[in-house]
Each structure stands twice: as structure tokens, then as C-alpha cells.
Amino acid sequence: MSSDLSGCGAPAGGVTVTKDAAGKEAIVEGRVLSGAPVSTGYARLLGTGDEFVAEVPLGEDGGFRFFAAPGEWTLRVLAPGGVRAERAVSADIGQITRVEILV
């Protein structure tokens, strides 16, 4: 995925974060593991009341990344075989919140 923001799609694993952007964004990122990385599946970011905010397909390394607004969020993971997991996370500008989810 290039840094061209004319698009709107979510690349697998999420958009690569640049050094410049890292200080200005509220980033939530992490990996989904089941022993090995889970590379087929989806990470969703949900707001208050389970309001859907964004979703990315997991990367080859089970990774995901979101550029959220500051605040409290829920991460939900979906994977084949009915796998589903959730974690509460908080985000703030200039911070990278890292989460590892074991399923």
C-alpha cells in the first residue's frame, strides 16, 4: 500500500506507519497468534456500544494496525473456524498501543 490516500481500502496488516506520522497519530497495532501467527482473519476496531469503526485483514505475520482517535476502544478478532476474541485498548496521540492477541 502506498502513502497515496486517495483510496480507502484496508491492506492486509494495516497501512505501514512512517516515522513522521507516528508522533501525530493515535496508533493501535498488534498481532494475532495461535502458536504461529494467524494470517487469515480480520481485526476490527469498535467504539462505544460496539460501534464498528474500522477493520483490516490480518497480515502474513498476524499483524494489524489502526489510526484511531484518542480514547477507549475494543479490538475484535475474527478467524476461520468461528474464532472470535476481544480486548479493550486505549489510544492516544503520539502513542503506539501494542496488543498481542492469543486465540
Add this chain to the structure above:
Amino acid sequence: MSRSDVLVDADWVEGHIGEPGIALVEVDEDTSAYDRGHIPTAIKIDWKQDLQDPVRRDFVDKAGFEALLSERGISNDDTVVLYGGNNNWFAAYAYWYFKLYGHQNVLLLDGGRKKWELDSRELTTDVPAREKTSYTATEQDASLRALRDEVVAAIGKRNLVDVRSPDEFAGRLLAPAHLPQEQAQRGGHIPTARNVPWSKAANDDGTFRSDDELEELYKSEAGLDFSKDTIAYCRIGERSAHTWFVLHEILDQPNVKNYDGSWTEYGSLVGVPIELGDAR
């Protein structure tokens, strides 16, 4: 139109793989997913490279669409079955686009690539060969597409449906939260627009909610007046194509347009009104 005329499920697609007269097409903005694996016999259409004019911000023209479909081996008589990632945003956009250029037999795979993957169904890296055709498109159907002046004139008069997330609607984010947020345009929404995020129309696995749930969502919860014409918008027009599909194709509402200029255009216009804050 109704659900059964426009949507097929994964079992249906599995049962029709390789059938003559069917053109299975994966549509995405980032087509690397197709390259890693796609539904057997599916060809790909790149939302950006194939469907957008490389210079102007607009679609490829009629001749360009004809050349694309001819080269990909899609004929006027084929039933085109579309699917894609991102909960079918770009596939719904392509569906709208095929209708805009007059292709009649178009279907969407309910749940798209995500449902297919979550079901652990077969994916292949084999790229099928389809014989070239001589495709003829019609002129664009202007009844499906809203341009900016029409949108400004619709404020307070027609239903405006902003299908972005609540944070984008309020002006707190300028893009979906899977993207960096630095953009040129202003944040907020078109005055009088209702915020009905596209995601409310879909289940977690990407399939559309039931007709009853969708009616409840747009009529009762959002308070859309279905006796009025409707314009849907988002940031670049693909999430709103998803909502256009729900309103026009599944719920059979007659006068629904997609504003594909959407917030990246509206939020950059000089002199138009913008409202900030959460939905009331």
C-alpha cells in the same frame, strides 16, 4: 429488484464455478489479496488502475469501460458475479459502476471475500484465461450518480445519508481508522445529513443484514423519509456504494444516488456549509 435478484451466497458461487456465461470478478483497491489467492476462475479488476481515469478525478469513460471489459473477456450477455475485500465496498462500487454503464446481469457475492475466507473455502493462485470479447456499454445512467451541485442543492430537501463512521461524521477523524488521518480537507458532514454507518447494514462476517433489519435501520432508527429522493456519500464513494446497494437494490427504493465525489470533494469545496459534531 429484491435480495434474490442481486445477491448470491457462497454455496451458489461454489456451485457455478467455471460455468459458461458466468464471469466471476474480484474487485479491490489493493489487488495483492487476489494475487495471493482468489476464488477459482475469478478474474480481477483493480478499483484504482482499471476503473478510475488516470488523470482527471473521474471514472474511465464509456470507451475505456468497453475496452476494459473486452480485454478481460466479459461479454454483454455474461452474468457478472462480483466480490471483494473490505466487506465488499469495492465490489459494491463496481456493481454500481456496471449498472451505470448499463450491464444488466450483475450479482454480488454476499459477504464477499471475507465470508469466503472465514468459511475456509478454496482459494487459488491460478489466473484463468478468458477469450477477449467486443463489449458495448451504454451511456452513463445519470439517475444513479450525484454530482456536487446536486448535493449542495439537496441540503434540507432530500435524504442525505452519510455512511462514514461516527468519528468521521463528527469531524474527529478524516478517514477510516485503518488509515493515517492527515488530509487536506476539512472535517465534518453535510448539513442535514443523517449518519448511518455502512457497517450497520452488515453482519460481522460481511453479509448483509435481513430485509427487516435493514428497513428498521433506515426507516425507524435513522428516520429516512422514503417518499423523498436519497443521496448517499462517504469519503470516496465506495462505502456509500455499499449503502446505495442496500437502499436501491435490496430494499428497492427507486431514487437513490451515490455521490462518489463524497467527503474528499465536499470537504475541500470553497464556500459550502459544513456541520460539525455528533449525529442528533
